[in-house]
Amino acid sequence: SQKIEQNSEALNIQEGKTATLTCNYTNYSPAYLQWYRQDPGRGPVFLLLIRENEKEKRKERLKVTFDTTLKQSLFHITASQPADSATYLCALLASGGSYIPTFGRGTSLIVHP
């Protein structure tokens, strides 16, 4: 069956360090992969999209990689700040379908001052 795995344990890092979050998937052939940020009790907010033929995408302090051989995406936040503390969700969009994203459960990031 199709699975999207994100680390269920919170990631705790110090301010200024780089946070790296992982999204692994099985039995999927995603054409696109999205990353969202979700704050407690709020709806997710879209951050970045990467296509299957792209290896890396950057936006300000954010960087996403996509390895279709490893079936993995890495999400990096450089120079992290306490305001980056939130849950980060990856979402996969399969080709040949309706392109409705299927979400992972997310990983909580806590940046300590």
Place this chain on the structure above:
Amino acid sequence: DTEVTQTPKHLVMGMTNKKSLKCEQHMGHRAMYWYKQKAKKPPELMFVYSYEKLSINESVPSRFSPECPNSSLLNLHLHALQPEDSALYLCASSQEGASGNNEQFFGPGTRLTVL
């Protein structure tokens, strides 16, 4: 206006009540969605409307009834819910449902508690 609004923010209802959740967007998006999210879980797709027509129903029980009165509005009518239906209900919109990017714009959600 790049916002999706949802009302109410919180809703407490009994199992025999009838209530409605409302969602509105003015971005000209042609696809609108309802998701259900439980604590520490991913958003789960319930319904998709594309060009005001129901295009996806993810086998949701009939006690949830969606309605799309026009291209800007989406309602979710609730009747005879169960306590396990308590969750955060999220509305989202996107430019078009069947396109590759399909960036979802989410509303703040309605926190529903069923007693």
